[in-house]
Amino acid sequence: MSRGFIKEDDQEEIPIVPPRADLPEGVTNYVTPMGMKALLEEKQHLLEEISNLDTSNESERRIAVNHINAKLQLLTNRIVTAKTIALKEQPQDEIRFGAKVILRVMATNKIQKFQIVGVDEADILHGKISFISPLAKILIRKRVGDQAVLRLAKEDRVFEIMDINYE
Known part of the structure; x- marks a missing residue:
């Protein structure tokens, strides 16, 4: 269906998520053990945030879920690419x-x-x-x-x- 036939009220807001800290292309994503723990805790917090969202207004809930999912996507990429450095081995x-x-x-x-x-x-x-x-x-x-x-x-x-x- 053409976007011209959709009521303005029915259009979903595209979530604007600020980027994570800059990590230049091709640079290994090193993290300390405490840094990895913090990333995983942040992910758990975002997942809990989704499950605790108010369900009374479906449109607002969808927008909030989209926003959290966008943050989760950026975070998950950081976790997947992270290389934890054992400090005792330095x-x-x-x-x-x-x-x-x-x-x-x-x-x-x-x-x-x-x-x-x-x-x-x-x-x-x-x-x-x-x-x-x-x-x-x-x-x-x-x-x-x-x-x-x-x-x-x-x-x-x-x-x-x-x-x-x-x-």
Whole structure:
């Protein structure tokens, strides 16, 4: 049937779902064990959300289900493509994926703490940076005592690696 013969009220809303954190094409979707756990919990939460939807208005329910299903599709793709990295198997004396690092900013002597995690786990407010971030990229393979230089537009920020752990 032509869309011209459908009443406006009968047209379904196409759900607009914001994309997940950017993971460039061809880049492996690394996650920590905690990151995988969080993805699976998010999936369970979305499935529960569908089962708890109000069924009194069928049109609103369909729109809500479509929206949740679109989010589930993006999430499921992340789960299926995820490669969980066992942190205990990482070289303990070197910064790799999953490492918690303590850095000293050379210019200010300020101490910063970060963990290098997957794109879905990254949360700067909790000190978690994505493994594809510029800071993480300059830290990979560094050891305690090494320096890493982050080239910014107006300056080069130099960090000294103070500690590395995978706990």
